[in-house]
Amino acid sequence: VAAIAGTTVGTVPPDDPIGCASDYGVWYTFVGDGNSNTITSTTTFDHELDIFSSASACSGTYTTIICKDSSVGTETHTFTSTAGTIYYIYVAHYSTSSSTTGTFDIEVTSVIPPMPPVNDDCGGASALTVNPDLACGTVTSGTVEGATPSSEDATTCFGTENDDVWFSFTATAVSHTIDLLNIAGSPTDLYHALWEGTCGSLTHQGLCSDANSSTATGLT
Numbered sequence: 001v002a003a004i005a006g007t008t009v010g011t012v013p014p015d016d017p018i019g020c021a022s023d024y025g026v027w028y029t030f031v032g033d034g035n036s037n038t039i040t041s042t043t044t045f046d047h048e049l050d051i052f053s054s055a056s057a058c059s060g061t062y063t064t065i066i067c068k069d070s071s072v073g074t075e076t077h078t079f080t081s082t083a084g085t086i087y088y089i090y091v092a093h094y095s096t097s098s099s100t101t102g103t104f105d106i107e108v109t110s111v112i113p114p115m116p117p118v119n120d121d122c123g124g125a126s127a128l129t130v131n132p133d134l135a136c137g138t139v140t141s142g143t144v145e146g147a148t149p150s151s152e153d154a155t156t157c158f159g160t161e162n163d164d165v166w167f168s169f170t171a172t173a174v175s176h177t178i179d180l181l182n183i184a185g186s187p188t189d190l191y192h193a194l195w196e197g198t199c200g201s202l203t204h205q206g207l208c209s210d211a212n213s214s215t216a217t218g219l220t
Contacts, residue, residue: 002107003040003042003105003106003107004105004106004107005103005104005105006026006028006041006091006103006104006105006106007026007101007102007103007104008024008025008026008047008091008092008093008101008102008103008104009101009102009103010101011024011025011026011092011101012024013025023092023093024092024093024100024101025090025091025092025093026090026091026092027088027089027090028088028089028090028091028106029086029087029088029089030086030087030089030108031084031085031086031087032053032081032082032083032084032085032086032087033081033083033110034080034081034082034083035080035081035110035111035112035113036078036079036080036110036111036112036113037078037079037080037081037108037109037110037111038076038077038078038108038109038111039051039076039077039078039089039106039107039108040074040075040076040106040107040109041074041075041076041091041104041105041106042073042074042104042105042106043073043074043102043103043104043105044072044073044102045072045093045100045101045102045104046069046072046093046100047069047075047091047092047093047102047104048067048068048069048075048091048092048093049066049067049068049069049075049076049077049089049090049091050064050066050067050068050089050090050091050092051064051065051066051067051077051079051087051088051089051090052064052065052087052088052089052090053065053082053085053086053087053088062088065077065079065087066079080113089106091104091106113146114145114146115146116146116147116148117142117143117144117145117146117147117165119142119165119166119167120146120147120148120150120165120166121150121166121199122150122152122166122199122200122202123199124166125166125167125168125199126140126142126165126166126167126168127167127168127169128140128167128168128169129169130169130170130171130172130176134177136179136181139181139182140167142165142167143165143185144163144164144165144187144190145163145185146163147163147164147165148162148163149161149162149163149164150164150166152195152199152200152202156193156204156208157191157193157204157208158191158208158210159191159210171219171220173219174217174218174219174220175215175216175217175218175219176215176216176219177213177214177215177216178192178194178207178209178213178214178215178216179212179213180192180212180213181212183212189210190212191208191209191210192207192208192209192214193207193208193209194206194207194214194216205218205219206218
């Protein structure tokens with residue numbers, strides 16, 4: 001949605017406190033589309049940005065998504081909305097003085113998240129080629145962009161497994177070195193673990209590594 005002009009000049013405080021911006025504000029709504037939505041309000045006075053989800057937000061019954069008061073000039077928040085849900089935005093100043101009102105611009109943007117990688121789940125693991133030496137003549141590209149959490153390995157190792165992907169290889173020796181190379185983008189602090197068996201009934205092989213290079217031993 002393109003930015004529109006707004007103002008809190010001439011407004012009055014609501015009957016009941018609203019979030020963190022309880023005085024001299026105005027309301028907006030938008031319908032969630034299930035994508036990544038960013039709400040941005042830009043002005044020159046110190047204001048707060050409240051976002052709620054509730055059909056009864058105006059009567060004081062609401063669920064707070066965020067209450068932002070970070071700086072003078074711009075408040076912004078990004079979250080994944082629920083398709084079909086009505087969201088309420090309240091732009092105001094916390095002060096009870098009407099001299100803290102002013103004009104602003106507000107907009108809502110929507111970004112469709114990327115599709116998960118083909119190896120997002122264990123069943124779609126990408127097959128790796130085992131190199132005959134440590135020169136890494138054959139590598140396989142990968143990405144965690146758009147990846148989703150996997151339940152099969154939850155809590156076994158450290159790291160935040162909210163964007164994990166899967167690879168597989170057939171051991172050709174009792175020991176193999178695993179290297180994550182040419183890492184770029186965000187995040188760059190990656191974690192990897194080694195499993196064996198079949199998807200749905202995997203057994204942790206014992207390797208958990210925050211370092212990008214590890215050596216697995218005891219393989220068959």
